Amino acid sequence: MNFEERIRCDRIKNKVMSAEEAASLIKDGMTIGTSGFVTGGPKAVPLAIAERYKNEKIKLNLYTGAIVGDELDGAFAREGLVDKRIPYQTNKDMRNAINNGSVKFIDMHLSHMPQQIRYGFLGKIDFAIIEATAITEDGNIIPTMSVGNSPTFVSTADKVIVEINTSQPIELEGMHDIYEPKDPPYREPIPITKVSDRIGVPYIPCDSDKIAAVVFSDMKDTTLQLTSINETSKKISDYLIDFLQTEIKRGRLPKTFLPLQSGVGNVANAVLAGFIELKYNNLNLYSEVIQDAVLDLIDADKIEKVSGTALTLSEEGLKRFYANINKYKEKIILRPQEISNNPEVIRRLGVISINTAIEVDIYGNVNSTHILGTKMMNGIGGSADFTRNAYISIFATPSTAKDDNISCIVPMVSHVDHTEHDVMVVVTEQGLADLRGLSPKERAMMIIKNCAHPDYKDALMNYYERSIKKHGAVQTPNLLDEAFLWHTRCLNTGNMKI
Amino acid sequence: MNFEERIRCDRIKNKVMSAEEAASLIKDGMTIGTSGFVTGGPKAVPLAIAERYKNEKIKLNLYTGAIVGDELDGAFAREGLVDKRIPYQTNKDMRNAINNGSVKFIDMHLSHMPQQIRYGFLGKIDFAIIEATAITEDGNIIPTMSVGNSPTFVSTADKVIVEINTSQPIELEGMHDIYEPKDPPYREPIPITKVSDRIGVPYIPCDSDKIAAVVFSDMKDTTLQLTSINETSKKISDYLIDFLQTEIKRGRLPKTFLPLQSGVGNVANAVLAGFIELKYNNLNLYSEVIQDAVLDLIDADKIEKVSGTALTLSEEGLKRFYANINKYKEKIILRPQEISNNPEVIRRLGVISINTAIEVDIYGNVNSTHILGTKMMNGIGGSADFTRNAYISIFATPSTAKDDNISCIVPMVSHVDHTEHDVMVVVTEQGLADLRGLSPKERAMMIIKNCAHPDYKDALMNYYERSIKKHGAVQTPNLLDEAFLWHTRCLNTGNMKI
Ligand SMILES: CC(C)(COP(=O)(O)OP(=O)(O)OC[C@H]1O[C@@H](n2cnc3c(N)ncnc32)[C@H](O)[C@@H]1OP(=O)(O)O)[C@@H](O)C(=O)NCCC(=O)NCCS
Ligand SMILES: CC(C)(COP(=O)(O)OP(=O)(O)OC[C@H]1O[C@@H](n2cnc3c(N)ncnc32)[C@H](O)[C@@H]1OP(=O)(O)O)[C@@H](O)C(=O)NCCC(=O)NCCS
Numbered sequence: 001m002n003f004e005e006r007i008r009c010d011r012i013k014n015k016v017m018s019a020e021e022a023a024s025l026i027k028d029g030m031t032i033g034t035s036g037f038v039t040g041g042p043k044a045v046p047l048a049i050a051e052r053y054k055n056e057k058i059k060l061n062l063y064t065g066a067i068v069g070d071e072l073d074g075a076f077a078r079e080g081l082v083d084k085r086i087p088y089q090t091n092k093d094m095r096n097a098i099n100n101g102s103v104k105f106i107d108m109h110l111s112h113m114p115q116q117i118r119y120g121f122l123g124k125i126d127f128a129i130i131e132a133t134a135i136t137e138d139g140n141i142i143p144t145m146s147v148g149n150s151p152t153f154v155s156t157a158d159k160v161i162v163e164i165n166t167s168q169p170i171e172l173e174g175m176h177d178i179y180e181p182k183d184p185p186y187r188e189p190i191p192i193t194k195v196s197d198r199i200g201v202p203y204i205p206c207d208s209d210k211i212a213a214v215v216f217s218d219m220k221d222t223t224l225q226l227t228s229i230n231e232t233s234k235k236i237s238d239y240l241i242d243f244l245q246t247e248i249k250r251g252r253l254p255k256t257f258l259p260l261q262s263g264v265g266n267v268a269n270a271v272l273a274g275f276i277e278l279k280y281n282n283l284n285l286y287s288e289v290i291q292d293a294v295l296d297l298i299d300a301d302k303i304e305k306v307s308g309t310a311l312t313l314s315e316e317g318l319k320r321f322y323a324n325i326n327k328y329k330e331k332i333i334l335r336p337q338e339i340s341n342n343p344e345v346i347r348r349l350g351v352i353s354i355n356t357a358i359e360v361d362i363y364g365n366v367n368s369t370h371i372l373g374t375k376m377m378n379g380i381g382g383s384a385d386f387t388r389n390a391y392i393s394i395f396a397t398p399s400t401a402k403d404d405n406i407s408c409i410v411p412m413v414s415h416v417d418h419t420e421h422d423v424m425v426v427v428t429e430q431g432l433a434d435l436r437g438l439s440p441k442e443r444a445m446m447i448i449k450n451c452a453h454p455d456y457k458d459a460l461m462n463y464y465e466r467s468i469k470k471h472g473a474v475q476t477p478n479l480l481d482e483a484f485l486w487h488t489r490c491l492n493t494g495n496m497k498i
Numbered sequence: 499m500n501f502e503e504r505i506r507c508d509r510i511k512n513k514v515m516s517a518e519e520a521a522s523l524i525k526d527g528m529t530i531g532t533s534g535f536v537t538g539g540p541k542a543v544p545l546a547i548a549e550r551y552k553n554e555k556i557k558l559n560l561y562t563g564a565i566v567g568d569e570l571d572g573a574f575a576r577e578g579l580v581d582k583r584i585p586y587q588t589n590k591d592m593r594n595a596i597n598n599g600s601v602k603f604i605d606m607h608l609s610h611m612p613q614q615i616r617y618g619f620l621g622k623i624d625f626a627i628i629e630a631t632a633i634t635e636d637g638n639i640i641p642t643m644s645v646g647n648s649p650t651f652v653s654t655a656d657k658v659i660v661e662i663n664t665s666q667p668i669e670l671e672g673m674h675d676i677y678e679p680k681d682p683p684y685r686e687p688i689p690i691t692k693v694s695d696r697i698g699v700p701y702i703p704c705d706s707d708k709i710a711a712v713v714f715s716d717m718k719d720t721t722l723q724l725t726s727i728n729e730t731s732k733k734i735s736d737y738l739i740d741f742l743q744t745e746i747k748r749g750r751l752p753k754t755f756l757p758l759q760s761g762v763g764n765v766a767n768a769v770l771a772g773f774i775e776l777k778y779n780n781l782n783l784y785s786e787v788i789q790d791a792v793l794d795l796i797d798a799d800k801i802e803k804v805s806g807t808a809l810t811l812s813e814e815g816l817k818r819f820y821a822n823i824n825k826y827k828e829k830i831i832l833r834p835q836e837i838s839n840n841p842e843v844i845r846r847l848g849v850i851s852i853n854t855a856i857e858v859d860i861y862g863n864v865n866s867t868h869i870l871g872t873k874m875m876n877g878i879g880g881s882a883d884f885t886r887n888a889y890i891s892i893f894a895t896p897s898t899a900k901d902d903n904i905s906c907i908v909p910m911v912s913h914v915d916h917t918e919h920d921v922m923v924v925v926t927e928q929g930l931a932d933l934r935g936l937s938p939k940e941r942a943m944m945i946i947k948n949c950a951h952p953d954y955k956d957a958l959m960n961y962y963e964r965s966i967k968k969h970g971a972v973q974t975p976n977l978l979d980e981a982f983l984w985h986t987r988c989l990n991t992g993n994m995k996i
Contacts, residue, residue: 084937101971104937109886109919119889120750121922121934184756184848184889189687252618258682343887344842350682365914374965376973380919388607388886389841391617391682414978416863416914421607421878424619436619439582439602467872473599475874480912480982480989488979 006164007214009139015214022161022213023048028058030126031084033117033153034072037065037310037337038224038264038289040146041072042129042163044217050075059083063117063125065148065309065337066110066381067091069222077103086122087113088379099375107369110288110382111341114152118183127212128153129161130204133172139208140201143176143334144168145221146310151180151204151336159212167218171325174202176334192345195259195284196305198333223315224264224291232398233270235429240354240394241274243425243432247392253352259286261346261386263355264312267396269293271354276300286351288340288382290332292317298331307333309340341385353386357397357418359408360426360451362444362460363476364435366395366418372487373414380417387422399428399453405495407456409447411463412483426451440476441468455497459486504662505712507637513712520659520711521546526556528624529582531615531651532570535563535808535835536722536762536787538644539570540627540661542715548573557581561615561623563646563807563835564608564879565589567720575601584620585611586877597873605867608786608880609839612650616681625710626651626658628702631670633660637706638699641674641832642666643719644808649678649702649834657710665716669823672700674832690843693757693782694803696831721813722762722789730896731768733927738852738892739772741923741930745890751850757784759844759884761853762810765894767791769852774798784849786838786880788830790815796829805831807838839883851884855895855916857906858924858949860942860958861974862933864893864916870985871912878915885920897926897951903993905954907945909961910981924949938974939966953995957984 007013022045026032034042041064049060061084062076073091076082080102082094087108089095097103108116116122130150133142143150144165154160179200181187191199229237247253257280262268272293275283282304283297290308295317297303311334313321321328339345346353357366358377368383369376387393395418397408408428420440426433431450435443448460467477486496505511520543524530532540539562547558559582560574571589574580578600580592585606587593595601606614614620628648631640641648642663652658677698679685689697727735745751755778760766770791773781780802781795788806793815795801809832811819819826837843844851856875857865866881867874885891893916895906906926918938924931929948933941946958965975984994 084935086935099970099972101939101966104940105973106935106937107919107973112919116934120748123935184846185692185752185754187846187848188691189689189842189846191687193686194683250618254683256683343845344687347841348682348685348687350685370974373976373978374969374972374974384886384917384919388882414976415974416917417919419882419914419917421605421610421882421915436614437582437584437604437621439604441599442602468599471872472597474597474872475603475605476868476872476913478871478912480871481986484978484981491978 005170006134006166008137009135009208011208012135012139012211012214015211017213017215019044019048019215019217020052022215023052025161025212026060026127031061031063031123032127032129033063033125033149033157034068035065035130035143035146035148035150036068036072037146037148038067038312039221039310040131040144041068042131043069043071043219045129045161045163045215046072047075050079050081053081054079065146065150088381090378095376105376107376107379109380109384110337111343111385114149114336114338117152117156125153125157127159127161128157129163130154132162132164133168133170134164135162135214136203139206139211140203141206142173142203144172147176147178147334147336148309149337151178154204154206155180160206160210161213161215162211163215163217165217167220169322169325171329175329175332176202178204178336179339180336181338190339190342190344193348195286195307195349223318224312225314227266229270229273232429233267236267236396236427237271237274239427239432240271240396257283258350258352258391259284261287261351261353263383264289265356267356268354272297275302286346286349295320295328298328303331305333306331307335307340309335309337341382343385343389346386346389350391351386352392353390354394354396355383355387357395357408359410359413360395360397361410361413362447362464363440364420364423364426364443364447365413365416366423367413367415368417370415372491373484384418387418392424393422394425394427395423396427399430399451404453404455406490407453407486407496409452409456409460410486411460412478414484414487441473503668504632504664506635507633507706509706510633510637510709510712513709515711515713517542517546517713518550520713521550523710524558524625529559529561529621530625530627531561531623531647531655532566533563533628533641533644533646533648534566534570535644535646536565536810537719537808538629538642539566540629541567541569541717543627543659543661543713544570545573548577548579551579552577563644563648586879588876593874603874605874605877607878607882608835609841609883612647612834612836615650615654623651623655626655627661628652628658629661629663631666631668632662633712634701637704637709638701639704640671640701642670645674645676645832645834646807647835649676652702652704653678658704658708659711659713660709661713661715663715665718667820667823669827673827673830674700676702676834677837678834679836688837688840688842691846693784693805693847721816722810723812725764727768727771730927731765734765734894734925735769735772737925737930738769755781756848756850756889757782759785759849759851761881762787763854765854766852770795773800784844784847793818793826796826801829803831804829805833805838807833807835839880841883841887844884844887848889849884850890851888852892852894853881853885855893855906857908857911858893858895859908859911860945860962861938862918862921862924862941862945863911863914864921865911865913866915868913870989871982882916885916890922891920892923892925893921894925897928897949902951902953904988905951905984905994907950907954907958908984909958910976912982912985939971
């Protein structure tokens with residue numbers, strides 16, 4: 001490791017300390033804002049904080065980009081250190097703490113969070129804890145595999161702790177494009193008109209006086225486990241690609257295609273993988289996360305440019321990325337989530353959004369966050385930033401969960417995250433429903449017919465028909481006294497079927 | 499009437515005809531896109547269409563800006579002429595037709611509609627029917643009291659019928675600012691950085707060859723009835739203004755204030771009227787509709803600039819406006835609804851949005867559209883365009899409806915138009931709940947305590963507490979089997995109380 005290359009700012013060389021020493025700066029009641037968006041979160045410092053305070057049970061507010069590793073969410077949750085948690089998580093122990101009431105979780109649109117921090121709506125950030133590749137001559141911070149909310153945490157925090165991760169290659173430098181908008185009434189248009197536009201600087205600006213500690217670490221991110229593409233994902237991908245091709249033929253999508261966004265997980269990865277077969281060789285992605293399939297597309301020379309806020313690769317993907325870093329770097333721009341998820345840019349570029357739903361109802365409302373109406377799964381993440389502003393907004397889900405005991409198409413979703421006004425296309429392994437320009441009753445027919453699993457089709461139609469019998473052909477036929485009967489049955493028996 | 503001043507384009511003088519002749523151009527199965535956003539809709543031509551086809555019962559798709567007069571929605575609905583209706587309406591007969599299934603109503607975000615028309619998602623527009631003040635030398639159209647979707651209807655329609663309304667003063671010319679964005683991948687930033695920025699031309703560009711008919715009329719818009727400000731509205735307004743003042747004191751709103759948006763109706767008007775008392779004299783509005791209170795604010799010299807897509811004045815307001823048209827015109831810009839409601843501009847300017855809810859639930863989800871879960875009221879309109887992108891998003895509603903028989907604060911809203919992720923402040927005549935940075939359970943306590951009517955407070959708390967007893971302190975405690983019990987009781991007895 002070349003120390004000089006990792007800390008280039010002389011003024012802060014005396015701030016190098018152990019993770020334990022840095023952890024002692026954190027005090028009860030503080031709000032900490034950390035880097036991390038699946039990848040790129042600090043690890044050594046959080047573990048040291050958890051260790052130091054495990055018997056004292058202090059309370060901290062934990063703000064991140066999105067998902068952070070077990071070193072942060074898991075360790076903090078297990079030690080009971082968290083009061084407020086914003087904005088997204090997937091850790092088992094953190095999720096339990098949220099659903100037993102010990103952690104207050106605020107489930108926010110990812111693009112809303114940084115501006116609400118600057119506006120002062122979420123309190124003061126005491127410490128930003130940021131994983132870095134290096135610190136520049138002026139004290140600016142070069143992030144690692146994600147950007148997330150780090151620019152705003154750094155610009156608003158009282159003090160900054162930098163965790164330099166020497167397991168990250170120095171070549172990451174130059175991949176990031178950091179731009180923080182001014183606040184109203186001084187905000188200017190965000191000057192991105194093409195996915196490839198760089199509008200900022202390749203580091204997170206940081207006043208070196210703010211840096212309270214620099215800690216060296218070489219801990220690796222926990223990588224995502226991508227299962228090989230299964231039959232369900234493949235069918236969903238096939239329906240979707242066929243749909244998009246037809247849209248081009250019908251002249252409703254430009255022949256050159258439009259930038260794609262695709263969410264986290266296997267289905268999303270499978271859909272992108274499907275593009276390998278196609279003839280496009282100038283694909284652009286304007287996305288939040290960048291998964292393995294993107295490397296395949298780059299290798300197959302299909303990609304013009306990929307913009308996101310995080311590289312979220314599998315173990316195997318990561319190896320490929322490191323082995324050919326300069327080639328991939330040329331194609332990739334990592335931006336703050338305020339920019340990757342920005343409504344202004346998403347609508348301007350005409351992004352086609354593909355996200356995963358927990359459940360969808362017959363009128364096209366989508367639940368992305370709650371299991372059976374009450375328990376938090378992960379959070380809304382950026383799904384609504386993209387969905388509301390997409391050129392075409394798509395939700396994909398298998399038609400059932402838990403060995404067909406749960407239908408993901410239901411009479412009424414038990415929590416609404418995306419309304420009927422926002423959802424254009426629903427696709428399952430059964431088929432695709434194009435809801436554009438359809439009234440609710442037309443949507444119901446199409447979703448039941450095209451997307452529902454055969455085990456649930458008749459029951460859905462029965463609900464719909466009895467709703468009309470009771471209320472007439474109103475705008476949105478529903479039986480309010482049994483809208484959630486399937487969910488309550490499932491709560492009692494583990495099965496939505498009678 | 500000076501004919502030459504109203505039609506300045508020689509090429510189309512031979513297109514002048516009667517409303518009846520123009521009506522005969524419209525054929526079964528056509529889609530017509532009309533001007534009109536509360537005000538400014540065509541009147542003579544629609545009445546002639548309704549008259550001509552009353553026995554033939556042809557079917558048309560009717561697309562408008564938003565609300566149109568009884569000459570259009572009422573007459574068409576009564577004659578059964580409408581197949582598909584987009585995007586917003588308030589007419590009694592149209593509403594009945596929607597809720598008995600004879601009209602297919604697509605309830606869309608107002609800012610989504612014009613781009614979805616250009617993208618080809620809503621079919622082809624056969625005829626645009628546009629109310630005008632005058633036609634320019636080149637055939638371009640000067641609108642009247644609203645802009646709405648007219649630019650997109652004109653640019654995409656096969657043919658255009660212009661209804662020149664001679665009851666509208668020629669001085670309206672110059673008040674409009676027409677800008678239609680290009681579509682992806684060619685769209686550019688919308689260059690508005692201040693409410694007062696003019697970015698387009700003062701007329702709707704129109705190829706004169708497209709003009710199939712010019713009809714003269716002098717029919718007046720039905721004006722809105724504003725009741726005098728009642729005690730409930732006054733209390734809501736007081737709570738809101740106190741809240742906004744406190745935000746400035748706490749440094750969370752700029753001292754110079756930010757642009758306001760306020761919805762249609764009495765509460766919205768009362769809130770704006772409340773600003774008369776304040777010391778600001780550079781208020782800006784970036785809104786959809788412009789109501790009477792704005793004239794008061796202009797008269798009191800409190801206004802820098804007002805931007806909207808429609809002037810929606812009462813009878814009395816309209817008289818005042820005409821009497822002093824040049825003074826008011828200087829302060830007002832009317833834009834296409836794609837621009838007045840544009841997420842990009844709303845977020846950039848930091849608009850404070852104030853809209854009215856039908857009902858709000860204890861977690862902050864808002865229903866703006868459905869009565870008791872099934873029947874369409876008006877539509878979502880622009881409320882979500884503003885809410886999602888606002889600097890502070892506010893929903894106001896009286897705490898009860900129908901002589902206290904209905905609580906507007908409920909355990910779970912019977913339809914979700916604005917999710918818990920989007921709603922920052924809820925205010926009723928009982929008080930105000932500031933939900934920013936609160937988790938769902940904290941929100942529930944605050945909404946029940948501050949906003950619910952005393953008649954319903956205990957029952958709401960009881961629902962909340964029993965939900966926790968059943969499921970534990972999960973993210974969002976709910977009893978799915980009785981979430982809508984109040985609504986079904988009301989359907990049966992007309993009353994939500996036991
Ligand atoms: C919705 C979301 C949870 C789906 O995740 P996923 O991993 O793709 O989906 P899976 O099908 O593997 O389902 C995840 C789990 O939920 C369960 N599940 C899925 N649908 C369910 C339903 N309707 N009811 C109950 N459980 C359900 C699955 O069985 C699975 O359980 P397991 O972990 O015990 O096996 C995830 O995409 C998400 O958090 N989305 C919101 C944020 C977002 O969209 N981010 C991307 C934006 S840019
Ligand atoms: C929500 C909305 C319907 C409220 O309208 P309003 O005229 O301000 O509200 P009111 O309190 O006068 O209520 C209107 C009617 O609904 C009834 N109502 C209100 N709340 C109700 C409830 N919870 N359940 C049943 N009926 C209810 C009222 O009693 C009243 O009935 P009436 O016409 O028979 O007297 C209206 O603001 C709307 O359409 N909003 C959506 C679009 C929008 O926000 N546009 C502005 C965006 S820029």
